[in-house]
Amino acid sequence: MSPRVLLASCAELPESDGDDTPLPAVLAEVGIKAEWVPWDSIGEPALMLEPASGSSVDLVVLRSTWDYPLRRDEFLAWCDGVPELANRADLVRWNTDKAYMADLASTGLPVVPTRLLPPGAELESYDTEIVLKPAVGxxxxxxxxxxxxxxxxxxxxxxxxxxxxRTVVLQPYQPAVDDEGETALVFFGGRYSHGFLKGPMLPRGEVEMSALFVDERLAPVVPDAARRALAEDALDAACGLHGIERSDLLYARVDVLTGTGGAPVLLELELAEPSLGFRQADPGAPLRFASAVRAELARR
Ligand SMILES: Nc1ncnc2c1ncn2[C@@H]1O[C@H](COP(=O)(O)OP(=O)(O)O)[C@@H](O)[C@H]1O
Ligand SMILES: [Mg+2]
Structure with missing residues (x-):
């Protein structure tokens, strides 16, 4: 019987924003039956092993669960209850709070300087442009x-x-973003797959507070060596912190930008629900993803 995989989305965008559209078909090509389901409609009965009825679920893959920021506790409790989840629930817990940036910085990885202002903390004085964003966002x-x-x-x-x-993240605005944007480097099963560019996201003078996501201007790119090296280091640092292997990460996206010193720095390491940029990638990218899902199923 073909393995059955659920691609977890959210109610507002039950089949993602279109970027992941090729996935069910390419998974089917390698013998995996995949279907989209909003995470909060994947109830426990669907996850219980019922081999006789053919309705067992072998793996739930988080994809576009973008409505969790205002209900993270509920989301994490749900993740904990999924027997086979990719990426793992403990990694999702760690990665859905930008406090993880401090853990990565403690390994020596160059990251955008990040401070946290929990509720009650006051904004210090500042003399260069800053970014304020939710720690869970x-x-x-x-x-x-x-x-x-x-x-x-x-x-x-x-x-x-x-x-x-919500706790607030305070960072210096990295002005290189205005000219270069940020570079996303995507990994499947711990191996590099492709990269894409994302234009600057933050206009001066306004903050989007309600949309599920802000529209992005994306383009394909082959990242330079310094960015590739930083992304590899970021994955190794995360694996070291969690005592896991690269192959324990079905997918990962490393977002890098040029820091004020001129060298690349980490803006984000996305292990929970990153857009993977299939629309910007070569046609082989969804096939590499499908192969990584096969490897994941074989390991479990
Ligand atoms: N310190 C920063 N300097 C420049 N741009 C930033 C900075 N922090 C965030 N941004 C911009 O805001 C966007 C969203 O911030 P990010 O940290 O990626 O959060 P998320 O993608 O989880 O909402 C980024 O893609 C980037 O364009
Ligand atoms: Mg981001």
């Missing part, structure tokens, strides 16, 4: 940039996020 939602003379607006944004019970 996705799709650029709730992220904004603020000039030194916009302190009042910045304080109000911190207050708005705190009022939702």
């Amino acid at each position: 996705a799709g650029s939602q709730g992220a904004g940039r603020f000039l030194p003379d916009e302190r009042e607006r910045a304080v109000a944004h911190v207050a708005a996020l705190h009022a939702q019970g």
